[in-house]
Amino acid sequence: MNKYQLRVETGVMSFWKRYKGKPLGMIGLIIVIIYVFIAIFAPFLTPYSPKQILLADRIAAPLWFRYVIPKYNNAPQTVTIGFDSPLYEIKDMPVSHIIEYNYSAPKTFSLTFDCWVNAPFHSEAGFECLIKTPEGREYSLWGKSYSSDSDKQVVRIDSRDLGLKQRLGLTIFEDPASKIFSSRGDYSLIFRPNPGFGDTSTRLYISNVKLHIPGLVHGILGTDHMGSDLWTQLVYGTRISLVIGLSAAVISVAVGTAIGIICGYLGGVIDEFIMRAVDVFLAIPVLPILIILGAILGKSIWNIVILVSAFAWMNTARLVRSQTLSLRERIFIEAAKASGGSDIYIMSTHILPNVLPLVFASMVLLIPTAILTEASLSFLGFGDPRVATWGRMLHNARGFGAFTTLAWWWLVPPGLAITFLSLAFVFIGNTINEIFNPKYRERL
Amino acid sequence: MESIEIIGGRGTIGCKKVILEVENLTKHFPLRRGIKGKLASNSTSTVKAVDGVSFSIMKGEFFGVVGESGCGKTTMGRTILRLLEPTKGKIVFKNTDLIALNTGQLKKIRTKMQIIYQDPYESMNPRLDVYRIISEPLRVQRIVKNLHDAFPYIKEVLEDVNMVPPEKYMTRYPYELSGGERQRVAIARALVLKPDFIVADEPVSMLDVSTRGGILNLMLKLSRERGVAFLYITHDLATARHVCHRIAVMYLGKIVEKGPTDDLVKHPLHPYTKALIEAVLVPDPKKRGFGEVLKGEIPSPIYPPSGCRLHPRCPIARDICKEVEPKLMPVDNNRMVACYFA
Numbered sequence: 084m085n086k087y088q089l090r091v092e093t094g095v096m097s098f099w100k101r102y103k104g105k106p107l108g109m110i111g112l113i114i115v116i117i118y119v120f121i122a123i124f125a126p127f128l129t130p131y132s133p134k135q136i137l138l139a140d141r142i143a144a145p146l147w148f149r150y151v152i153p154k155y156n157n158a159p160q161t162v163t164i165g166f167d168s169p170l171y172e173i174k175d176m177p178v179s180h181i182i183e184y185n186y187s188a189p190k191t192f193s194l195t196f197d198c199w200v201n202a203p204f205h206s207e208a209g210f211e212c213l214i215k216t217p218e219g220r221e222y223s224l225w226g227k228s229y230s231s232d233s234d235k236q237v238v239r240i241d242s243r244d245l246g247l248k249q250r251l252g253l254t255i256f257e258d259p260a261s262k263i264f265s266s267r268g269d270y271s272l273i274f275r276p277n278p279g280f281g282d283t284s285t286r287l288y289i290s291n292v293k294l295h296i297p298g299l300v301h302g303i304l305g306t307d308h309m310g311s312d313l314w315t316q317l318v319y320g321t322r323i324s325l326v327i328g329l330s331a332a333v334i335s336v337a338v339g340t341a342i343g344i345i346c347g348y349l350g351g352v353i354d355e356f357i358m359r360a361v362d363v364f365l366a367i368p369v370l371p372i373l374i375i376l377g378a379i380l381g382k383s384i385w386n387i388v389i390l391v392s393a394f395a396w397m398n399t400a401r402l403v404r405s406q407t408l409s410l411r412e413r414i415f416i417e418a419a420k421a422s423g424g425s426d427i428y429i430m431s432t433h434i435l436p437n438v439l440p441l442v443f444a445s446m447v448l449l450i451p452t453a454i455l456t457e458a459s460l461s462f463l464g465f466g467d468p469r470v471a472t473w474g475r476m477l478h479n480a481r482g483f484g485a486f487t488t489l490a491w492w493w494l495v496p497p498g499l500a501i502t503f504l505s506l507a508f509v510f511i512g513n514t515i516n517e518i519f520n521p522k523y524r525e526r527l
Numbered sequence: 528m529e530s531i532e533i534i535g536g537r538g539t540i541g542c543k544k545v546i547l548e549v550e551n552l553t554k555h556f557p558l559r560r561g562i563k564g565k566l567a568s569n570s571t572s573t574v575k576a577v578d579g580v581s582f583s584i585m586k587g588e589f590f591g592v593v594g595e596s597g598c599g600k601t602t603m604g605r606t607i608l609r610l611l612e613p614t615k616g617k618i619v620f621k622n623t624d625l626i627a628l629n630t631g632q633l634k635k636i637r638t639k640m641q642i643i644y645q646d647p648y649e650s651m652n653p654r655l656d657v658y659r660i661i662s663e664p665l666r667v668q669r670i671v672k673n674l675h676d677a678f679p680y681i682k683e684v685l686e687d688v689n690m691v692p693p694e695k696y697m698t699r700y701p702y703e704l705s706g707g708e709r710q711r712v713a714i715a716r717a718l719v720l721k722p723d724f725i726v727a728d729e730p731v732s733m734l735d736v737s738t739r740g741g742i743l744n745l746m747l748k749l750s751r752e753r754g755v756a757f758l759y760i761t762h763d764l765a766t767a768r769h770v771c772h773r774i775a776v777m778y779l780g781k782i783v784e785k786g787p788t789d790d791l792v793k794h795p796l797h798p799y800t801k802a803l804i805e806a807v808l809v810p811d812p813k814k815r816g817f818g819e820v821l822k823g824e825i826p827s828p829i830y831p832p833s834g835c836r837l838h839p840r841c842p843i844a845r846d847i848c849k850e851v852e853p854k855l856m857p858v859d860n861n862r863m864v865a866c867y868f869a
Contacts, residue, residue, distance in 0.1 A: 428667060437654060
């Protein structure tokens with residue numbers, strides 16, 4: 084039987100031989116292969132997870148802007164300094180940490196730490212937290228006095244906080260971050276006890292110190308409004324788009340083919356009934372229905388797949404039915420009947436293989452439809468909010484100021500990604516059509 | 528390569544065992560009409576493709592059915608195999624009433640009756656190779672479990688139809704074969720189940736003249752060696768007279784004349800048979816053109832003429848022909864004819 088395998092291989096080879104000759108088909112194939120590669124190796128292409136936030140300031144520009152656009156020459160990258168251990172006791176104080184800062188002024192910064200005190204009654208214990216600039220100026224960010232033991236307290240200092248501005252003697256329109264980090268050099272973060280704090284029985288503990296100065300440039304494509312990495316979202320969005328596109332296309336084409344063959348071959352009341360149902364489905368405006376059903380069924384990727392396929396099988400069904408109608412009158416079908424072949428046997432062995440080329444091409448052409456439908460739904464805010472998709476990126480870009488800040492690096496990449504992937508599948512689909520179904524060549 | 532000379536198939540057949548008996552077989556196709564038409568009236572007009580046909584075929588016999596295109600001979604062949612459901616009538620095949628059979632029983636009996644089609648380009652799935660095409664009946668009938676087991680059957684049957692070496696042809700696809708080779712594959716496919724009866728629906732009319740002889744000889748050999756009965760449907764009296772033991776002439780869904788080939792060809796009784804024989808080209812330069820040709824076209828089978836169906840075209844028609852339909856009446860020597868003036 085090895086000869087048979089050989090024949091099958093030559094069939095595939097001859098298809099490939101003809102496919103190779105079509106430049107558009109090859110371009111499409113290469114693009115799809117690149118996308119698949121990106122989807123598979125997503126974790127290796129980016130160090131972050133799409134759910135990670137606060138990687139940089141909101142709507143940070145791409146890192147490479149520093150080398151291209153003069154305005155961004157010294158734009159700050161994210162600086163994070165944290166010390167978990169050891170616990171600092173007041174007897175070691177003052178404690179100071181050096182922060183190297185070699186960029187232009189950031190827009191914000193934040194500082195968090197935990198502290199608690201073991202102090203005898205009526206003692207005067209207190210400390211302050213301050214930043215010392217390279218020029219020697221000191222900015223006291225926080226201070227507190229204790230007269231007894233305290234529980235563990237989490238301190239959060241944010242540069243946009245009005246209390247901080249008041250403490251620093253700034254107006255509400257001034258920005259502490261740009262004021263403090265206005266020059267380059269070695270800054271110090273200092274925890275200093277209040278004067279007169281000498282009681283040796285007093286213990287002050289500080290831990291989990293974290294100073295975060297979000298950068299204004301970050302990664303390959305910058306960040307979104309949450310400080311989440313856009314390149315990561317784009318890369319992981321490829322996975323979602325491919326999964327949705329492929330599974331929705333496979334499901335809808337499988338359903339459409341089965342229905343088309345059954346209707347076309349059996350005919351009669353079943354055919355009439357299902358084809359009228361197809362007419363009804365075709366007349367329904369898809370997007371509004373998807374929005375309503377999506378709202379009812381809940382936002383999840385698989386719901387979208389099911390919904391998209393539920394409204395995409397009709398064209399395949401019609402196409403397959405018409406092909407089946409002509410096939411069932413062919414004599415080789417009757418010959419199979421004359422040998423005793425049952426309806427199911429004839430449908431699966433004779434009709435299905437003969438409609439497959441048609442089905443295959445229409446399946447590839449359905450993938451971009453599914454991808455675009457998912458992107459539209461996500462763009463309108465009906466996608467799964469837990470998952471980073473291209474449509475969702477666009478939704479966020481529209482809703483959180485990419486247009487007003489002209490952050491094109493946020494808007495353009497997902498748009499281009501959708502466009503190229505869809506286009507690639509259309510190229511492939513049309514090429515397959517051209518090879519398998521020369522009659523449909525005019526579709527191009 | 529293929530011989531043009533045909534081994535004569537005529538002569539009386541020794542065995543008198545009836546293998547197939549058709550009685551008053553009728554097939555009417557209802558005309559498709561819209562919902563409105565269905566509601567409007569109960570009387571449905573039908574295409575009377577086959578209208579009360581009776582005959583019987585012996586074991587190993589080559590029975591020819593001759594007629595113009597559109598006379599219902601192909602429909603008759605398909606109805607006999609119950610590929611179409613008959614409207615009326617009785618088909619008894621090997622003492623079994625085919626019309627009474629259910630799907631399962633019918634499937635079983637299909638191993639014993641097969642069909643060869645006119646168009647060898649159409650009768651095979653273009654996506655299957657010869658091996659798969661021929662093994663299909665075996666697999667459908669569960670005679671073999673898988674493709675692999677069918678090998679000895681296919682080798683044998685390909686040798687039977689003179690496609691040697693069989694291994695060379697097994698992996699070919701229909702488009703890689705010539706018309707004659709395809710028709711051989713079609714015959715092999717019909718033979719693989721070792722049937723007792725084959726409907727050959729114009730098996731050579733699509734083939735080159737040079738190939739026809741080979742195919743006909745092959746069929747004759749099979750009928751002689753294995754006792755396979757053939758219902759040979761054709762519009763070509765010339766080939767029919769060479770291979771058939773008996774011939775029935777059909778006109779507009781009815782048999783008008785029936786009898787042993789030699790008698791019928793040499794002494795045609797029915798005017799329609801005469802016209803058919805006249806229409807056969809004779810390789811004689813002195814006899815140019817056709818003899819007496821029937822005037823007019825074949826009438827519509829939806830509204831067949833009253834009385835004798837041939838009367839509008841018949842040269843010897845009289846008033847009685849328009850009113851009363853002549854019955855198929857026995858004449859001498861196994862012959863039957865449906866004409867008042869035969």
